[in-house]
Amino acid sequence: MTTPTSGNPRAGGGPDATGKHGRAGERGGAGRGREGDHPGQPGGAPRSLATRQAELVEALTRAKPVPEGFDAVKVAAARVALLRKRAGEVARQWPMLAAGFGDRWKASFSSWAATQPTQGSLRDGWDFARDLDGRGELPAIAGAELAEREARWSYDGSAAPRTRRGPAVRSAAGTFAVQVAGHVRIVRLSYAGTRSRKPST
Amino acid sequence: MGAAVAVAETAYGVGIGWRPEISGFVAGLPGLRFAEVVAESVHAHGDLPDGLPALLDRGVAVVPHGVRLSLGGAEPVDPARVTHLATVAARLRAPLVSEHIAFVRAAGVEAGHLLPIPRSFEAVDAVVANVARTTAELPVPLALEPIAALFDWPDDELSEADFLTEILDRTGALLLLDVANVYANARNRGEDPLDLLNKLPLDRVAYVHVAGGAEHQGLYHDTHTDAVPQEVLDLVTELCARHRPPALILERDGDYPPAPELTAELDAIAAAAGYPAITT
Structure with a gap:
């Protein structure tokens, strides 16, 4: 499988990872929506x-x-x-x-x-x-994909995901992922049986 | 400009945009001498993507093509991104690098795509400043690519040809001409693509992009996931009749067809340009 960092080599710490959208409050300011409010037109x-x-x-x-x-x-x-x-x-x-x-x-x-x-x-x-x-x-078939990543990585929703140091158990759509020392075991509750995955490289 | 002229004088012929999904196909092209890789997909440190070292060992020139520098942004380019591009160029021993005349973010928000900038003197100033910040750190020449734009700004002051020529003159950069973008823009604006070709400084073209697209709801989209239309191949022929560029590459970015279709597209580009086929 694809490791979470491989798709965006600059995800960690780059300017895109800040999640900040702060900008000066110019929107909706004077002139917006009026005629002639862009350069090249007199009066704006x-x-x-x-x-x-x-x-x-x-x-x-x-x-x-x-x-x-x-x-x-x-x-x-x-x-x-x-x-x-x-x-x-x-x-x-x-x-x-x-x-x-x-x-x-x-x-x-x-x-x-x-x-x-x-x-x-x-x-x-x-x-x-x-x-x-x-x-x-x-969707149920997407449960393992999310649970595995949640167990393997720490993601706070605002910065780039980071590898977890300790063990973790996470679930999504009825599927559990148990991660110990980088090894993840997937447990589906909807039917019997388990399968394990080797750590991503 | 000595290095830039040397780049422009080396005739590489037909090449291809290297992508991991078609790495095996690219490795099997016997006549390949020129390829391009998305700069942001190459780590500054650590292993190169599988397949690229073998191309470099064969002597294929691999050019890093940046897509997220935002040279057309009103804000200064991010120094970390410039450093990354320069580092990748050195790692690949690239003869040049390329980026777009476009912006991709503003005020911290990513657009997720290449967006057009106004053809105004204010925008030219922004590009010139950002190109200067970039080339100061690059070990090799920079080629600038005009994009395919689905819309224009309301305050355009310059024609496309004057806008591009002004940028090239003031930056000393080379031109990466995408004939599919020329075709797309002309079609969507109701113009003749030859009008632009006739006015551009074609001796500044470092290499050329060729790609496919499709029409949706009356607009031609430069998708890179469809076949190259005959009209774009005809434009390659028209371009080469005026000034044949040293290299032309096929860009494909998804919905990869079976190998015989890619082979046929590369052969069609070679035939249109008058370069030897690289597939046999």
Whole structure:
């Protein structure tokens, strides 16, 4: 299987891992929505490239309003394409989660991710799986995938996952994962039998 | 610019974007002399991805292609990302590196994709500053790739050709020309792709990308997961009739077809460009 760090070699400690979205409160400030509020048009206070780039990213990743002057249909097409691309990347990191949705995967993930900017495909899939598990909607066949990662890694939902030092028992969708010294044993309660997995390398 | 000119004068022919999923196929290409790898997929330290060392041992030039530097961002590039790109270039003994004229994040939020920047002087200034921050640390020349954009900014001041030429002139960078992006942009804007080809400084092209796409709801998407359309191959021929670039690579990023289809695409690019086939 893929180890959680392999998909994003820079996940640990890079600027993407901070989870911070702090930015100056320029959005919605003076001039927004008025005529002539972008450079090149007389009468509007010039707004910086940084501000306008941030607004565009907000529109694409949090379904915020499309900034004035853009072709809303084309920006919406880009937003959908972006979500489908993310869905494909998450499916590679979380194959059982995607399989659990079958041909509804891209639509289901996109619906959830529409207001969640990406934190990388490992964490995106993890957050989605936890969200589903919390609502009792995690597909049963995705239980072992989540439980194993929960047992093997420590992930606080805001920073890159880290390898656990001590033993752990975690469950998801009726499947338990028991991790001792890096070895994980999967126990499914829905039917008899156990199987063990060697540690990922 | 001495090193840059040397890069541009080496004719590598047809190559391919190396990806782990097609590593075996790439390893079996007898005539391969040029490949590209996504820079962020290579660790700065530790083992290179399986399959890459064998290509390097064969003498294949492997170029790191960055996708997350955000050279077009209004904010300064992250020094750690620049260091990573420079380190990977040195590890691969690459003749050059490449990145995009695009931004991928703003105010700490990742877009998850390459986004267009306005064709304005303010944006040119931002790119020039970020390229300077990057090339100061790179051991080899940098080639800049214009992206396929599904939408444009409302405040474009420059034509695409003037915008790109301005950036290249002020940075001294090489051009990574993606003919599929040229095709996609022209089609979606209702323009003739040859108009752009006729105005670009083609002697600055370090290498060329060729990729497939598909139309969804009236817009052509540069997917890299579909076959290369004939129109893009025709554009390769038009480009090479004007100025043949030293290398052209096929970019495929998913839904990998069976090997015979990839072979046929590489052969079609070679035929369109007038380079020898690399598959036999």
